[in-house]
Amino acid sequence: MQNQTIPKKTILAIIGAGMMAFCGVLTETSMNVTFPTLMKQFSLSMSVVQWLSTGYLLLVSLTMATSAYIQRRYKIRSIFIFSGVSFIIGSFVCAMAPSFVVLLVGRLIQAIATGYAIPLLFAIILQQIPVARLGVFMGLGGMVVGVAPSLGPTYGGMNTFLFSWREIFWFILPVVAIALLLGAFTIPQKIKTRRDTFDFLGLILLGISFFLIAEGFTEAGNFGWLSIQFWGFLVAGLVVIGLFIYHSLHSDRDLLDLTIFKSPTFVLSIIPYFLIQLMNIGISYLLPNYSQLVFGANSLVAGSAILLGSLIGAIVQPISGRLLDSHGAGYPIRIGSVLIVVAMVLFALFGLHLTIPLIIGFYSIFGLGFGFSFGNVMTNGIQQVPGKLQQDANAAFNTSQQYAGSIGTAIMAAILTSSQQSDSHLSQAVLSARGGDHDFILLAILAVTAVMLILINFQKQAKTSQA
Structure with a gap:
């Protein structure tokens, strides 16, 4: 069963959908590292500029909330093509934006594209991949949507430092075009569409x-x-x-079937998933800005500081998915959640005394924990509901993932902003360091909360399996 052959067309469809989802998620955080530049260019405050991320993630979340209905109503290949074309249009608008408002409009067009692309990736995996190999492929999907946010600051920082923030959108266009062509000719349709009232x-x-x-x-x-x-x-x-x-x-x-939340083990999966993604996007926003505001690092150094941890998380996700297939979900998820706690506690302890090497080291521990836990929490959670509700479970997980990013960005920015305005006698570097330390303490508390919920969940699942 483990060696069951998967058609080449299915693999290509997953690659195409994965590339599209990756591009969408990459742009989520690639702009974070440009905020100091945009604040100067458009003469705006951090609280206004951060809506490029918060607004983007909000609309992605709402779009994802409709994905279960859209997938039942329309063929997934048609949805994918719409997503790809929208992403290309949005990228052109962003790249040529003469003002902040136009840039925000372009980001919102991209958000609609991303909001449909990510659930499609997991829908193809859930519909086409045998259960015995589901962990590996869900791990690959989790790698795309989980690690791309961490790679975003590196990609955005490199472009901003070497060129300008506009190249973030120009350079992504060829990848989106290839993904669009690949998916348009290979994405299968397994489930019949039906007309429901939206x-x-x-x-x-x-x-x-x-x-x-x-x-x-x-x-x-x-x-x-x-x-x-x-x-x-x-x-x-x-x-x-x-x-x-x-x-x-x-x-x-029809929008989202809320009966999925009647399962306690589903709820105890989606809440930690929300918290892990909040920490992931929140710290991906915080660290590049912390490095620039506190250390005076340029955008390239600030974005690159989290590159190693991102790569570790990328490598580990499919490996941890294989562990789920062979040993069950509890083993990799417990390991990952404990490592996340260790990383966040270290950030909190050293919050006022961080250096670039310490950021690289602590974030690498976080990346390792994230790789072990993130995709597997979603896989395990979706398996807690009946097959007929898995589309809704997929939509709920993806919606919570993106909204967690929106809230994470907003909270990190709010704490940072309030600290910067707290004392006019101190330098912005000192105040930003204090705000960053408060952010790290909050993230450590959330990490401990997530691991406690995960342990409770597996206790409940063990009791259910014995009954």
């Missing part, structure tokens, strides 16, 4: 809640964590989420 109200409620919560964290950076602006947006966002849940449970229209 839940527009549910999508609107979800979009409003996502925006309100993200904006709340942005406002915290400007007005403080005890401000009415922060708590007002946060509480309003949570209320609208409650309305979304109530509406979804009482509507016969």
Whole structure:
């Protein structure tokens, strides 16, 4: 069973979808390292410029929330072609943007493309790959969407240092074009499409809640964590989420089947997955900006500081997927989550005394832990629901992954911004170091929370299997 042959056409389809997803995720964080440059060029604050990432991730999240419906309604090859064409258009708009607003519009067009490309990658894997080899291929998929955010700052920093931020979009275009051609001729259609009624109200409620919560964290950076602006947006966002849940449970229209959350082991998988991705995107945003603001490093050095850890995470993901296939999910996920805790605790302990070598070393430990845990948490979580709900589980995981990135960026930026504004008598380098240290402490707390939930989850899964 382990050696079951997979058709070459399926492999090529996965490669095409993987390339498209990789390009989309790469651009998520490639702009983070350009923020100091963009702040000067457009005369804007960090809280405004960071919407290039936060807004992008918000729209990706919303698009992904519709992916289960879209995959049931349209052929996945048609969705893929739409995604590729949208990405190319968005890249052209960004590369030629004369103003920040136009740049943001281009990013949002790219966000729609990415929001459909990533779930398609996992949909092809789940539909076409035998269960006995699912861990390896899901690991490869996790490698694409998990490691590309960490490679983004290196790619963005290199282009900004050697050329300009516009080359970030020009150089990605040929890869997207190749992916589009490859996927258009190879992506199979296994599931019949059907015409369901789309839940527009549910999508609107979800979009409003996502925006309100993200904006709340942005406002915290400007007005403080005890401000009415922060708590007002946060509480309003949570209320609208409650309305979304109530509406979804009482509507016969189709968006996302929330019955997947009736499984405790699914919930105990998706929450740690959310936290791990929040840490991943958050620290991928924080470290390049920390290096520039505190050390005065150029964009190339700042982006390259996390390259080794990214490569380690990339190499480990498919290997850890093979461990899942052969030894079960608990073994690699437990190892990975503990390594993430170790890395985040080290960052917190050395937060005010970091150097580039220490960043490289600590982030390499994080990359190793991320590679062992990230893709496997998703694989294990999707396997906790019936086969007919796996499209919805896939959509839920991908939506949570991207929204986690949006929230992670917003929180890291808010803490950094509030620290920079806290004392006019100290230099921005000192204040940025303090803000970074507070970020690291928060990330360490989240890492401990994630590992506790993971341990509880496997205890529940063990009891379920014995029953």
